[in-house]
Amino acid sequence: MSEETATAAAEAAPPKSTLTTAQRSRIERNLAKAQKLREAKLVFHPYKELGNHLGDTQPEGGPSQGTSVIKVQGTKYIDSGGGFLLEQPVLPAAGATGGTGKPEDGAAPTIEDDAIAIPVVYEECLECGEPFADSYLFTNFGHSVCDKCRDNEERHSLITRTEAKAEYLLKDCDFDKREPKLRYISRKNPHNVRWGEMKLYLHSQVQKRAMEVWGSEEELVRQHEGREEKREVGKARKYNKQMKQLRMEVRSSVYTKKTHAIHEHEFGPDTYNEEEDEYTHTCLTCPYTETYEKM
Structure with a gap:
């Protein structure tokens, strides 16, 4: 082999790999992990389940049951389970496919009637007149006022x-x-x-x-005034009763049951006043004194 032929063969030969043994091992491990993920089919896309509703063949490893269907304002949606809703497809009526799996021309489509109806009722705010679905005052007190018009200091x-x-x-x-x-x-x-x-x-x-x-408010004011008068009369009676009790305690020697009842005077001997020509006698049980003249 000539020198020129050897040089051409050396240039045509593929270059030797520069990867180390550790790099080759890591690449092989990543490839094996990706292959296992593909075989296990861990990621399920919601559109596969949508295809199941349309009549497509469910792939192996996919879910065997359909997702839930909800109804919002007359429109039915499929809960994908991934945080968003998919509008439910319209299915052909039974017997309208003609045995081919496709709806015939002029056949009326039908919709699955297994959805959960969620009625939305709006209330009209008494303050601003705008509709609202829920508010603090309406939930707790049945008062149709939205949260924007709520006044905790005065009106509400x-x-x-x-x-x-x-x-x-x-x-x-x-x-x-x-x-x-x-x-x-x-x-x-x-x-x-x-x-x-x-x-x-x-x-x-x-x-x-x-x-x-x-x-009326006038009647309410009159009721307040009448009760205030009764309250004042009651206070006066209570005060007089307490003062009477206090006098009885202070003058217990004078204030007796006998003096509190009908008292009949028992006078002692008469005393004669020559200058006035009068007689005086004093009650034996009380300090009462009586002066009189004898005929």
Whole structure:
């Protein structure tokens, strides 16, 4: 072999691999792991299940049961289980495929009727007039006001049951038995956690119930004034009773049961006053003195 032929053969030969033994081992391990993942088919795509609903053949290793179907505002969706919904396909009616697996021309498609209906009812806000699905006041008190228009300080403030009874002169039956029953929320007493829970009512609803009971604000004011007068009379009676008891304790030697009853004087001997020509005698049981003239 000539020198030129040897040089050409050396250039045509493939270059020797520069990979080390450790690199070759890592490559082989990664290839084996990828092959096992493909064989196990661990990743399942939701569109495979959608194909199962359409009548396609389910691949080996895929799920044997269909995913759940939900209905939102009249449209049915398939829950893929991956965080999103797929619109349910329209299936042909039974007998409309003609035995070919494809719907015939003019056949009306049908939809599976196994979905869960989720009705969505919107309420109209009394303040702004906009529709809303849910709010704090509507959930707890049945008051149709959205969260944007909620005013906790004035219009939509809360009041305890005790304060409502004192301010509007209501009874327990006005809260619990008169229809419709007033709704409330329970909260722990901030003054002492050992006490019973407070019942908080919507102030506007309590005020409306008071108008149903008393008829008008003027009547409610008159009831307050009448009860205030009775309270003052009761205080005066209590004060007089306490003062009487105090006098009895201080002057126990004078204030006896006999003096408290009808007293009959028992006079002692008469005393004659020559200058005035009068006679005087004093009761033996009390300090009463009587002066008189004899004919």
